[in-house]
Amino acid sequence: MREDIKINPQAALISDKLIEKLQTIEDPEIGLDIYNLGFIYEIHLDEQKHCDIVLTFTGIGCECIESVPAQIEAALNQLEEIDSTTVKIVWSPAWKMTRISRFGRIALGVNPN
Numbered sequence: 001m002r003e004d005i006k007i008n009p010q011a012a013l014i015s016d017k018l019i020e021k022l023q024t025i026e027d028p029e030i031g032l033d034i035y036n037l038g039f040i041y042e043i044h045l046d047e048q049k050h051c052d053i054v055l056t057f058t059g060i061g062c063e064c065i066e067s068v069p070a071q072i073e074a075a076l077n078q079l080e081e082i083d084s085t086t087v088k089i090v091w092s093p094a095w096k097m098t099r100i101s102r103f104g105r106i107a108l109g110v111n112p113n
Contacts, residue, residue: 004038004099006054011045014081018043021075027057027064032107034068038099041090049083051076056095065089 001007001015011018022035034040034055042054053072057065069087076085097110105111 002035002038002040002101005040006042008044010047011043011051014045014079017079017081018076021079022072024075025068025071027062027068029063030058030108032100032104034072036101036104036107038101038104039068039095041093045082049081051082051085053085053087054090055087056090056093058095060091 001012001019007015019035022040023033025034026032027034027037027039030037037058039055039057040053041056042052044052046052053076055068055072057068069089072087073085076082100108100110
């Protein structure tokens with residue numbers, strides 16, 4: 001799991017599965033998944049198998065604001081460890097290009113350093 005994502009111990013136990021699902025959801029304007037873009041800020045999984053996701057987008061005008069939360073819910077609810085998911089969109093702290101992972105920078109042709 002990325003070091004810049006706040007994750008509780010319960011969610012950390014299935015971090016590989018979470019990453020795999022989050023990497024299937026792309027920002028259609030950028031052509032890269034939301035995990036490597038650094039949109040995800042927090043993941044919390046409780047004992048009742050409910051997952052809370054806190055994320056942001058590149059800006060308020062991002063077209064994927066309408067579709068991505070539903071895609072996250074659908075993807076994560078496929079996991080046996082998760083029965084329900086709530087997605088919260090925040091604008092603070094604002095997303096910055098520095099949140100893009102090294103893999104993401106290479107995929108986008110941006111300086112990977």
